[in-house]
Amino acid sequence: MIASLGLILLCQLAGEAIARGFALPLPSAVIGLLLLLLLLLARDWSELLARGPLRDGGLETTARGLLAHMSLLFVPAGVGVIQQYDLLAAHGVAIVAVLIGSVLVTLMVTVATFMLAVRLMARWRTPR
Secondary structure (H helix, E strand, O other), rough: HHHHHHHHHHHHHHHHHHHHHHOOOOOOHHHHHHHHHHHHHHHOOOOOOOOOHHOHHHHHHHHHHHHHOHHHHHHHHHHHHOOHHHHHHHHHHHHHHHHHHHHHHHHHHHHHHHHHHHHHHHHHOOOO
């Protein structure tokens, strides 16, 4: 488990170095996840990489453990929100309105995208 955690953190560190080194507008965590995904795909193609934490699902087991306790990771974010309580009190109604509006827009765009995808898939499946 320690080796798996080390591998995950190493991918995160590499993502941070790439994001800062190349001044990419992409979050370093996303780059780290992409690196981890590439590593897992390479492991499936090559037996040479199926060693250490990448062998026998060790990385997957560690990732499941992290996901099971992910709620602990939201504690610092919650503390940060509480530290900005005066800002929330001053603009709370506007923030709630923006949140509700953005959820509604997101739902409408998702439904439209889904309907478009269903129509395209139906068109491709019907023989001409």
